[in-house]
Amino acid sequence: MTVGLLVGGERITQSTGGSHEHIYPATGQSNETVALAGSQEIDRAVTSAWEAHRAWMALTVDRRRDMLIDLADLVHEHLDELARLNVDDYAVPISFAGTALLLERFLRHYAGYVDKPHGASTPVNGSFDVNLIEREPYGVVGVITPWNGALAVTASCVAPALAAGNAVVLKPSELAPLAALRFGELCLEAGLPPGLVNVVPAGAAGGDALVRHAGIRKVHFTGGGATARKVLEAAATNLTPVVAELGGKSANLIFEDADLDAAAVLSAHQGPLMQSGQSCACASRILVHESVYDTFVDKFLSVIGTAQVGDPMDPAVSFGPVISQSAADRILATIDEAVSHRAGELLVGGKRLGGKLARGYYIEPTVFGAVDNASALAQTETFGPVVSIMRFRDDAEAVRIANDTVYGLNAFVQTNDLARAHRVARQLEAGSVWINQFSDMSPQGPYGGYKQSGFGRTGGAEGLHEFLQIKNIRIGMR
Structure with missing residues (x-):
């Protein structure tokens, strides 16, 4: 049986990106066959995400806040299941697989930001004009997670992206896609618009198609420096901004x-x-x-x-x-x-x-x-x-x-x-x-690197602002 992609609320088991035989590292044995996204599935996911973004922004802030809290409650109910899937993904000991709890914590934290002020009003020199500084969502963002922290990165990126008003195309590594796919299902069960969180396991080709897609307005990448250079090169196609959380030698x-x-x-x-x-x-x-x-x-x-x-x-x-x-x-x-x-x-x-x-x-x-x-x-x-x-x-x-x-x-x-x-x-x-x-x-502390460990932050207000862009509106008061 093939584990399918999750696009627009639907499972896709036949994909142009082929499939990956998932190996359980503790035994070296095949665990699952996972469908991989190719350029067609990426395009479908981005289209679905834009439709969901418009539906998401049509909801009042209190409704979006409450839906994220509902999602956090649902994640809490499924913590044990998500932890076991984390083990299935990359054989991390169950004693450490509590990163599922991070998912709940980040969702609850950023749900509280949805209805809080994101902008400001300032006076203008030599004028009585009204000057508004607003923070608005990008629309659709791509989040690329590593195999060794799919749930942790999903927590620290998807939660603030949704709170900021974006839709997400989430690309987990083909080496560890199972927990992320289940999270996508929970988003649907919580009542989020179909396509607000698309989950598209993919290899290098699918990741490249995601970063190069003109409908992706920002990319958050977590991984190694060599891959980051390829991501930045691909993002340059459309001058797409990138946040990169990279490696370390601490x-x-x-x-x-x-x-x-x-x-x-x-x-x-x-x-x-x-x-x-x-x-x-x-x-x-x-x-x-x-x-x-x-x-x-x-x-x-x-x-x-x-x-x-x-x-x-x-x-x-x-x-x-x-x-x-x-x-x-x-x-x-x-x-x-x-x-x-x-x-x-x-x-x-x-x-x-x-x-x-x-x-x-x-x-x-x-x-x-x-x-x-x-x-x-x-x-x-x-x-x-x-x-x-x-x-x-x-x-x-x-x-x-x-x-x-x-x-x-x-x-x-x-x-x-x-x-x-x-x-x-x-x-x-x-x-x-x-x-x-x-x-x-x-979720309260910003996290990210200096030097070749990357740029940008997850966590805290800084992590929320990574998924918001600034607009200045000036109203003449003549």
Whole structure:
């Protein structure tokens, strides 16, 4: 049976984009056959979205607000189902699959913005004219989500896009389309106009058709830098504006006054364990003050050693497989290259897991110590369960090493010195700095990158404004 696209409220199982055999990473076995959108389906989705946008904007603000709250209520009722689909998508352990809860939280948060003022009125020099500054929706926006965070990105992008008055063509990765498709169904069940949220799993060709479509007025892309360059090139066809949330090589600074037990737990889960390191927020460069380096490493490796590996549907499991065979091959090649080039000392891991897990794409949590920050291991996003540990002497060196990368999405600081926390956070070149805290996305906080980690924001008022364009209206008062 083929899982179909969701366009204008209808399922489409026969598509011009062909199909994709979805593989469950924990077993290496076929899970579903997924229809993929080609240019014809993209065109149909955009047309449907414009019709739905007009219907959406014909509703009063209180009605749109209440419908988004109804959708949030429906998502709440289906949290367990969405979490299980998240596991089916990319074998993230069910213990971490609570990103479905983000969907509910973002919907509730942005529903509250629907009926709030989006504009302003200002005086004009030398005149008594009425000068209005309004924020209006783009109309139809394209949202491209990555396989490793389909629900999280859907939450942070679709919720504000709808609250701003837009319709959405949502393109999840063909590697993880199942939870996003179910969300599209819930939008219909909540009474949103058919086509307001179209869900079109697609590969590179379908994504290119979406970005190049003249009916798409803005694109929000989450993914890697190489693909982002292709997206920007395609968007240039119609000068379509793009928001890009890209990768990272985040530094995690462990100062000598930190709670080392807590820092070890946080570093393990924010590093190689969470989503098997397959996260843009992965803290893959761990910088440790030289006076506590050995003590921290011992505690850190101890936490790594307690990680439960196995069936992602088991609530006790905290560490799962990587997404595919090709990803496993790439990550293992990165490890082998780091060993052969002596980029650091391999402290633990480095191999593919066998036994009853051999058919899945499981790689051991892998830790390198005494890593050279100039090495490829420290500078290239691995997107796998591989982290590097480095020493630093003082605050200035810690900041210098942390900023010595082309990326700037997240940074983490472990310290009990409040003055140091403030000082260092302001010196770090990152869009988000987390002090003694995991990367915990919330609808109240803007999220996005510096440097090659992207531009634009999701979350907060800033995330809403990404889906609104500004119009100035001046009324002469003669």
